[in-house]
Amino acid sequence: MSTILVTGGTGTLGVLVVARLRQAGHEVRVLSRHATEYPVDLSDGSGLDAAMAGAEVVVHCASNTRGTGKDDDTATRNLVESARRAGTVTNIVYISIVGVDVVPLGYYRRKLQVERLLEGCGLGVTILRTTQFHDLVAQLVDAAAKLPLVPVPVPGGVRVQPIAVGEVADRLAELAVPTPSGRVPDMGGPEIHLLPDLARTYLAATGRHRRVLPVPLAGKAYAGFKRGGHLAPSHAAGRTTFAEFAAGRGGR
Structure with a gap:
């Protein structure tokens, strides 16, 4: 069994990755600013070297989603530098998003920047891109449904291929081995639907029988x-x- 360090291990995806790795018998170190055992601040690297000592694999799930990826590159550089100093890390597994090199969204551009940083760092790397999680679609619809508008406004003309976060966690746990795999095949959800149709499905399933208005954006x-x-x-x-x-x- 390996010693595996997980960044973002308390997040929606990270907590599931941690559970799967521990169930498989690995020693898992969950990094967090407020953790009792491994208090780490990725923004300045404090605490990283102690947490990294003896680790073979790093699963990098941490991302500043609220800040559209701001300082994700700095956090990743600190992670890589600590892994180099440790001298035991053979694989950094990174979760990315399908389309980061195609869709000119600020957050996507930062994810692509992190991908390139890792690919050029000289350490073993595994990169998995997935489509959006089911949870993200639900969050978008929930936020739109809170607006004082009738019907519920949702971006129109956009297709989505959502995937279950637990299935992504399963895949990351499979990839969290000492041997890196480079850029692995993308992972998408089983179906593609227009976002307004998914909004209708979600609202109906959660007991909110409201109309949906597809809104064109610029x-x-x-x-x-x-x-x-x-x-x-x-x-x-x-x-x-x-x-x-x-x-x-x-x-x-």
């Missing part, structure tokens, strides 16, 4: 999404459909 990023640069139709590896996910949310 900008290059929106155009990139309309072109489908964030989709992976030839890599529909997911099994759980969005309708099944929504039904599960409705039963809570």
Whole structure:
């Protein structure tokens, strides 16, 4: 079994990755600013060397999603430098997004920047790109449904291929081995639907029988999404459909 360090291990994806790795018998170190055992601040690297000591694999799930990826590159540089100093890390596994090199969205550009940083760092790297999580679509719809507008406004003309976060966690746990795999095949959800249709499915499943209004947006990023640069139709590896996910949310 390996000693594995997980950044972002308390997040939506990270917590599931940690659980799967521990279930497989690995020693897992969860990095967090407020952790008791391994308090680490990726923004300045404090605490990293102690947490990294003896680790063979790093699963890098941390990202400043609220800040559209701000300082993700700095955090990753600190992570790489610490891994170099440790001298034991043979594989850094990074979770990215399908379309970061196609859709000109600020957050996507930062994810691509981190990918390139890792690919050029001289250490073993594994990069997995996936499509959006079911949870992200749900969050978008929930936020739109809170607006004092009737019907619920949702970006129109955009197709989405959502995937279950647990299935992505399964894949990352498989990749968290001492031998790096480089850029692995993308991982997409089982179905592609228009976002307004998914919104209707989710609202109905959660007991909110409201109309949905597809709203056209402006900008290059929106155009990139309309072109489908964030989709992976030839890599529909997911099994759980969005309708099944929504039904599960409705039963809570």
